[in-house]
Amino acid sequence: MPIQKLINTWSSFLTFSRDIKFKYTHMLAKMLSNQKLLLLGRFLIMILQFSGFIVQCQDLCYLSKKVALPSDVVPPPDVTCGAGKVLGGIPNVSVNGKTFADFDFTKRPKDKSVANFALTQFSAVNGASKDSLLTAGKLYDAVNAALRSRGQKKFLSQVKLMDFFIASQNDRNAQNAAGTTRNIDKAVKNCGRDCVGNEADRMKALKI
Structure with a gap:
């Protein structure tokens, strides 16, 4: 497979949807039968899959391109x-x-x-509905990513x-x-001065 054809394949890849990208990488891997190009091809496929994820993140309205997100976010x-802003400039994100x-x-x-706000508003054992928790989880995930x-x-x-x-x-x-x-352990770790009295212990008591 000529190098120029490989480059053209890479360029075309970036215009595809996410689902097609993954299918295309498998097809590209089969095309790279020449041993001299196999290592280059595998490296290229890895870059293409990663670039597809980056492009997807950049397309989200609430994200900035200033700082790359950690892999676990x-x-x-x-x-x-x-409409409007929250937390000093983050878009007021919406879902459901x-x-x-x-x-x-x-x-x-x-x-x-x-x-206290977390414990009283979002405890599964104190009346917070499953739908409400799932929605709140997505919104806080988005704002966490937006801030980062x-x-x-x-x-x-x-x-x-x-x-x-x-999330817990x-x-x-x-x-x-x-x-x-x-x-819950991660929540307590980030609590610090935002936990008062026995609030950290109340969180830990919600483990199952």
Whole structure:
């Protein structure tokens, strides 16, 4: 397979949808039968798959191109941008008819902590519905990614606390004990001054 043909194949690849990209990589691998090109081809396929993910992230309305996201931060693709801003400039993201403003921890009473807001509003054992938790989880995932993509750290630990706690309750509803424990531990780790009194222990008590 000539090098120029390989380059043309790469260029065409970038115009395809995500599903077609993955199918195309397998076809490309079969075409690379020449041993001299096989190593180059495998490396190219890896780059193409990664570039497809990067392009997908850049197309999301709530992300900035300023800072690359950590590998464990996956921005939800079905979240869109509503009117207005939250947390000092992040788009008021929306999904399932709800916006981040509907679940915004900064709207809690001034005498209450972020951990208290999480425990009272998003505990699966205290009445938070499965649908509400799934929606809130997507919105906090999106805002977490939005803050990170901008390099903004002012609200990041609080958003991570909320995001991990909500994730733990979604895991609890799914009877995923390992996920529940892992995410509660991460929520407590990010709590710091946002946990008051026995609130960290109350979170730990929700493990299954």
